[in-house]
Amino acid sequence: MKRSFVSPPRYLQGPGALDELGRHVNDLGGRALLVTDDVVVDVVGEDVDRSFSAAGTAYHTALFGGECTEDEIARLTEVARSEETDVVVGMGGGKVIDVAKGIRGQAGGGLVTVPTVASTDAPTSGLSVVYTDDGHIAGGLVHRERPDLVLVDTDVIASAPRRWFVSGVGDALATRFEAEATMKSGGQTFAGGRPSQAGVALAERCYDVLRTHAPAAVDAAGDGTVTEALEETVEAIVLLSGLGFENGGLAAAHAVHDGIVAATETTATHGEKVCLGLLTQLVLEGRPEETVREVARFAHDLGLPVTLADVGVAAGRVEAVAEGAFGDESSIHNQPGDPTPSAVVEALYAADELGRSLE
Known part of the structure; x- marks a missing residue:
C-alpha cells in the first residue's frame, strides 16, 4: 500500500x-x-x-x-x-x-x-x-x-495562559501512541496511505521531548519567560506532533475526544479531552497497568485531566461518549483489533478508575 x-x-x-x-x-x-x-x-x-x-x-x-x-x-x-x-x-x-x-x-x-x-x-x-x-x-x-x-x-x-500550554502537551502526548496504533493496524493517515517511517519517527521523538522537557516548560509557561525547555516543548507540540499526526495517523485517543464533544457539554479543551482519550486507548490496547499508570501520573503532575469528571463526563454519559467515538470517518478505525463501543466503555471506566487512584 x-x-x-x-x-x-x-x-x-x-x-x-x-x-x-x-x-x-x-x-x-x-x-x-x-x-x-x-x-x-x-x-x-x-x-x-x-x-x-x-x-x-x-x-x-x-x-x-x-x-x-x-x-x-x-x-x-x-x-x-x-x-x-x-x-x-x-x-x-x-x-x-x-x-x-x-x-x-x-x-x-x-x-x-x-x-x-x-x-x-x-x-x-x-x-x-x-x-x-x-x-x-x-x-x-x-x-x-x-x-x-x-x-x-x-x-x-x-x-499566554498556562492552561493552553498544558493543553498542547496533552494533545501532543497522544501522537506517538496513535501513530503506533495506526502502523500496527495498517490504517490510513491524512497524508495518504499507511504511516511513513518518517512520520512515526517524528511522533516518537515528540513523546521523548515532552517527557524530558515538558515539566520545566510548564513551570515557565504563562509568565513571559522563554527558556530552552519551553522552546523544545513548543517545537514538540506544534511541529513534531503536527507532522507526526498527519504522517503517522490518529487512533482511539482522538476518537474518544470526538465522542466527548458529541455526547457532553464540557469546558475541557481539545488537549484535555485527548489526554483522557489517550489513557483510554492505552487501556483498550491492553498495555501493562504500570505503563498506563506512568503516563497518567506524568499527565496528572502537569495538570492534565485523568478522570471522567475532570473533563465533565458524568457516569450516565459514558456509553454516549463511546458511541460518539464511532463513525465512518472516525479515527477509531485505525485502532488495532476492531474495538467495539462496549470495549471503549470498559476502557473509559478503567482509565477513570486508574486516574482517580492518583488523586
Missing part, C-alpha cells in the same frame, strides 16, 4: 519571530488578509502592524466570529475576495487557524499560520475541523496544501 509524507515548506520559531512576519508575507503575495480576534489584536496587534509597515506589506484585518463553521469560512472567503487579498494569515488559536486554512482552500493564494498559543498541533496541518454553530463537530476538511509558513513567536507563546 502507498505511503506519503506531507509538511509545510517552512517553519520558523523563536523569540521575536513576529518581527519577520511582513517580510515573509511579501514573499508569498502582495496583499494579506489577517484573520484573528479582538484578544489577539489587543496582545500583538501593534507588533503585527509594525512588522507589516516595515516590510511595506498591505493587509486587511478580518475578525473571526468564534467558531470554525462552514458559514464562517464562506463569510471570510468573501472578505478575502472583496479585498483582493492573495495571502491569508491565520493568527490565534486552533479554530482561527483552521478557518484560515478553509479560506485559502476556497480563495487560493498563500497561507501563513501564526499560533499565539501552543494549545494544539493544528498550525502545520492541512486539516480543518469544522463545527456546528452550537459547538459540535460537523466533520473535517482535508486540504490539498499545507501552510506555506508556520511562524511561532515564543515570546507570545510564553506569555
